[in-house]
Amino acid sequence: xxxxxxxxxxxxxxxxxxxxxxxxxxxxxxxxxxxxxxxxxxxxxxxxxxxxxxxxxxxxxxxxxxxxxxxxxxxxxxxxxxxxxxxxxxxxxxxxxxxxxxxxxxxxxxxxxxxxxxxxxxxxxxxxxxxxxxxxxxxxxxxxxxxxxxxxxxxxxxxxxxxxxxxxxxxxxxxxxxxxxxxxxxxxxxxxxxxxxxxxxxxxxxxxxxxxxxxxxxxxxxxxxxxxxxxxxxxxxxxxxxxxxxxxxxxxxxxxxxxxxxxxxxxxxxxxxxxxxxxxxxxxxxxxxxxxxxxxxxxxx
Amino acid sequence: xxxxxxxxxxxxxxxxxxxxxxxxxxxxxxxxxxxxxxxxxxxxxxxxxxxxxxxxxxxxxxxxxxxxxxxxxxxxxxxxxxxxxxxxxxxxxxxxxxxxxxxxxxxxxxxxxxxxxxxxxxxxxxxxxxxxxxxxxxxxxxxxxxxxxxxxxxxxxxxxxxxxxxxxxxxxxxxxxxxxxxxxxxxxxxxxxxxxxxxxxxxxxxxxxxxxxxxxxxxxxxxxxxxxxxxxxxxxxxxxxxxxxxxxxxxxxxxxxxxxxxxxxxxxxxxxxxxxxxxxxxxxx
Numbered sequence: 001x002x003x004x005x006x007x008x009x010x011x012x013x014x015x016x017x018x019x020x021x022x023x024x025x026x027x028x029x030x031x032x033x034x035x036x037x038x039x040x041x042x043x044x045x046x047x048x049x050x051x052x053x054x055x056x057x058x059x060x061x062x063x064x065x066x067x068x069x070x071x072x073x074x075x076x077x078x079x080x081x082x083x084x085x086x087x088x089x090x091x092x093x094x095x096x097x098x099x100x101x102x103x104x105x106x107x108x109x110x111x112x113x114x115x116x117x118x119x120x121x122x123x124x125x126x127x128x129x130x131x132x133x134x135x136x137x138x139x140x141x142x143x144x145x146x147x148x149x150x151x152x153x154x155x156x157x158x159x160x161x162x163x164x165x166x167x168x169x170x171x172x173x174x175x176x177x178x179x180x181x182x183x184x185x186x187x188x189x190x191x192x193x194x195x196x197x198x199x200x201x202x203x204x205x206x207x208x209x210x211x212x213x214x215x216x217x218x219x220x221x222x223x224x225x226x227x228x229x230x231x232x233x234x235x236x237x238x239x240x241x242x243x244x245x246x247x248x249x250x251x252x253x254x255x256x257x258x259x260x261x262x263x264x265x266x267x268x269x270x271x272x273x274x275x276x277x278x279x280x281x282x283x284x285x286x287x288x289x290x291x292x293x294x295x296x297x298x299x300x301x
Numbered sequence: 302x303x304x305x306x307x308x309x310x311x312x313x314x315x316x317x318x319x320x321x322x323x324x325x326x327x328x329x330x331x332x333x334x335x336x337x338x339x340x341x342x343x344x345x346x347x348x349x350x351x352x353x354x355x356x357x358x359x360x361x362x363x364x365x366x367x368x369x370x371x372x373x374x375x376x377x378x379x380x381x382x383x384x385x386x387x388x389x390x391x392x393x394x395x396x397x398x399x400x401x402x403x404x405x406x407x408x409x410x411x412x413x414x415x416x417x418x419x420x421x422x423x424x425x426x427x428x429x430x431x432x433x434x435x436x437x438x439x440x441x442x443x444x445x446x447x448x449x450x451x452x453x454x455x456x457x458x459x460x461x462x463x464x465x466x467x468x469x470x471x472x473x474x475x476x477x478x479x480x481x482x483x484x485x486x487x488x489x490x491x492x493x494x495x496x497x498x499x500x501x502x503x504x505x506x507x508x509x510x511x512x513x514x515x516x517x518x519x520x521x522x523x524x525x526x527x528x529x530x531x532x533x534x535x536x537x538x539x540x541x542x543x544x545x546x547x548x549x550x551x552x553x554x555x556x557x558x559x560x561x562x563x564x565x566x567x568x569x570x571x572x573x574x575x576x577x578x579x580x581x582x583x584x585x586x
Contacts, residue, residue: 009339010311010312010339010341011310011311011312011313011339011467012310012311012312012313012467013312016492037468037469037470038309038310038311038467038468038469038495038496038499038500040310040491040492040495040496043491043492043495058379059379077401077402077405079399079400079401080400092474092478092506092507093478095398095400096379097379097380097398097400097402098377098379098402099377099400099401099402099405102377102402102406103405134469134470136469136499136502136503136506137469137470137471137474137503137506137507138470138471139470139471141468141470141471142442169468170311170338170339170467170468171336171338171339171444171466171467171468171472172338172339172437172439173338173437173441173442173443173444173472174442174443174444176338177440177442191312191551192551193550193551193552193553194341194344194345194551194552194553195316195339195341195344195345195553196551198339198341198344199339199341202338202339202439205439206439206440209439209440210440223544223547223548223551224548224551224552227551227552248547250520253490253520253521256490256491256492256521257490257491257521257522259491
């Protein structure tokens with residue numbers, strides 16, 4: 001099973017708009033929204049939920065005031081300042097370590113498992129989709145990302161799909177690390193700005209750190225052509241193919257307002273062709289067509 | 302006074318608003334870049350970095366001479382960061398949440414603590430504007446403890462402007478909790494609105510007053526404006542889409558410097574925030 005994960009480092013570079021456009025071009029695929037924290041792919045894919053399930057994350061401490069003797073042991077041991085002078089637990093600060101639970105001499109602290117979100121298997125006009133919604137202010141987003149990716153994989157195997165297309169989260173932290181492990185290839189969407197390039201370098205370092213091959217495409221390239229060239233050069237230096245350029249095109253926003261992908265809005269444009277070409281490059285890339293051999297050159301040498 | 306600039310969706314202009322407001326106010330402000338995964342504010346404020354500090358979190362260090370392999374430490378750990386295998390204790394550093402439980406429970410006193418590098422804090426300034434950012438080490442998963450360190454390093458006597466990370470989960474909460482005001486930067490698109498609603502729910506959970514900046518205000522649709530009215534969220538500034546602003550941004554240039562007519566707008570933005578905070582009984586510190 002092959003999986004393309006679309007990431008960016010910086011937010012708002014066009015990951016989700018491009019993922020949905022790729023979904024419109026892909027055949028026999030399963031789609032996965034791994035940006036569980038601020039999931040947006042469903043706004044373009046209009047999924048019809050066929051199965052939903054709770055996501056149970058970590059536990060949080062709850063002190064029973066009737067049993068509590070106010071001895072202060074929990075406050076002394078808690079490293080997260082989560083227990084106030086009235087011996088109430090601040091659920092936002094509670095890390096779920098359970099140290100207070102284990103050491104309370106009166107056994108006054110309960111430790112219930114938290115329902116941290118929901119996840120779904122859905123049908124869309126392009127194929128099946130696995131997505132989720134993390135509860136507000138919740139932790140464990142990495143765990144939920146791993147869960148939706150695992151479910152997408154199982155679904156793809158069950159349906160006999162060839163490919164999983166995963167919309168990843170921004171950043172380089174916990175949910176991103178959970179998104180990229182075991183992926184066939186990463187498509188890194190970069191915008192030609194000083195911040196876009198800075199964030200791309202960190203995400204490229206992350207891909208190298210976890211040894212996942214990556215490819216780069218530049219979105220809104222005409223905002224700064226010079227910077228676009230720098231990005232493509234940098235990609236080559238880091239052994240990542242430059243997949244192509246997408247114009248700064250208001251059609252992305254307009255199609256989004258109608259809940260459509262780029263290819264379902266208006267008449268064919270030059271931007272359509274740019275995105276098609278990038279998709280062809282992705283599908284035909286060596287990373288997608290070699291059985292685990294990532295660096296062809298070094299293999300030959 | 303602490304103002305945290307957040308958004309839900311990424312790329313709506315958090316850094317632009319934070320940096321331009323800091324520049325418009327000048328001396329007496331400290332800008333904290335709490336988007337430690339992808340810190341960008343320094344690319345625009347261009348501060349002179351004066352010093353850097355390594356940030357570590359404590360992780361257990363087991364003295365095998367004292368250890369009796371009783372497994373109490375691995376039993377107590379909720380994060381599976383310790384495993385006792387035969388005459389060995391494995392510590393999975395990246396799973397450790399630094400709660401210290403293993404150290405407390407060890408009957409032999411065999412566990413002390415050492416550090417795991419989370420990243421760096423950088424301190425600098427430009428034209429009297431203080432600057433601190435956190436940079437998460439590439440490969441490190443946990444950003445909230447580093448965000449907390451950036452916040453702990455702030456000078457409480459200054460006006461603190463926090464550039465928060467995107468999203469609605471623990472890193473954003475770490476960048477918003479305890480602030481006097483949350484400034485939400487959004488764009489009038491379905492993605493912008495969807496993620497704004499989630500972020501506003503998070504802010505309401507924290508009980509902090511909140512207002513909006515609508516960036517690229519003339520793209521997309523009007524639904525963000527309807528939402529703001531319905532939810533009683535004041536719109537404190539709107540910025541129309543202007544290709545010149547987008548191009549200046551791409552080169553690391555700031556609105557208030559390239560288009561001085563905007564300086565006043567950012568000063569007024571701050572005055573409005575200040576007025577709301579004072580109405581609610583003033584800043585915490």
